[in-house]
Amino acid sequence: MATENKNLSVYDKTKIPNATSLRFGIVVSEWNAEITNALLKGAQEALLDCGALSKNIIQWNVPGSFELVFGCKKMIASQQVNAVIAIGSVIRGETSHFDFVCSATAEGIKDLNTAGEVPVIFCVLTDDTWQQAKDRSGGKHGNKGTEAAIAAIQMAVLGR
Numbered sequence: 207m208a209t210e211n212k213n214l215s216v217y218d219k220t221k222i223p224n225a226t227s228l229r230f231g232i233v234v235s236e237w238n239a240e241i242t243n244a245l246l247k248g249a250q251e252a253l254l255d256c257g258a259l260s261k262n263i264i265q266w267n268v269p270g271s272f273e274l275v276f277g278c279k280k281m282i283a284s285q286q287v288n289a290v291i292a293i294g295s296v297i298r299g300e301t302s303h304f305d306f307v308c309s310a311t312a313e314g315i316k317d318l319n320t321a322g323e324v325p326v327i328f329c330v331l332t333d334d335t336w337q338q339a340k341d342r343s344g345g346k347h348g349n350k351g352t353e354a355a356i357a358a359i360q361m362a363v364l365g366r
């Protein structure tokens with residue numbers, strides 16, 4: 207189902223485990239900061255809505271999405287978190303750089319999950335246009351940060 211047919215911000219709180227006992231890392235890319243900050247807001251609000259404590263949400267920033275993998279790996283190694291959310295916004299430009307950044311970031315985050323230490327949630331928008339990114343970070347299609355927070359809670363419980 208494409209995002210167009212699924213609001214990213216909708217969740218049934220009664221079906222989400224309580225997050226009070228869980229610790230979360232959030233690593234945020236600073237490229238396209240208007241988008242990534244909106245994703246971060248959505249994630250933070252959903253975590254708190256599901257019982258997470260502010261003191262248990264550790265946030266680091268990295269320059270761009272390509273650096274998310276390194277930031278998440280260091281977060282896992284040093285912060286005793288139950289799940290990490292990797293937040294980025296990659297928007298296609300004139301060259302094939304978009305493809306390399308997207309594939310490297312996705313592969314790297316996949317590899318962190320394959321390592322099996324801590325689940326890392328892929329909250330990286332890969333859009334052809336600025337409007338597509340706006341629509342998925344609190345716009346008409348909801349907020350992928352919200353979706354990522356719910357996935358983080360569910361995977362944190364599964365990974366315990």
Ligand SMILES: Nc1c(NC[C@H](O)[C@H](O)[C@H](O)CO)[nH]c(=O)[nH]c1=O
Pocket residue numbers: 235237238269270271272273294295296297298307
């Ligand atoms: N063009 C975008 C980038 N590019 C930067 C890379 O992510 C990386 O920081 C750089 O290549 C240095 O290693 N990053 C995004 O997150 N979004 C973009 O649209």
Ligand SMILES: CC(=O)[C@@H](O)COP(=O)(O)O
Pocket residue numbers: 296297298299300301302303304305307
């Ligand atoms: C995703 C990118 O790296 C891209 O925005 C860079 O733009 P360009 O391909 O025009 O250099």
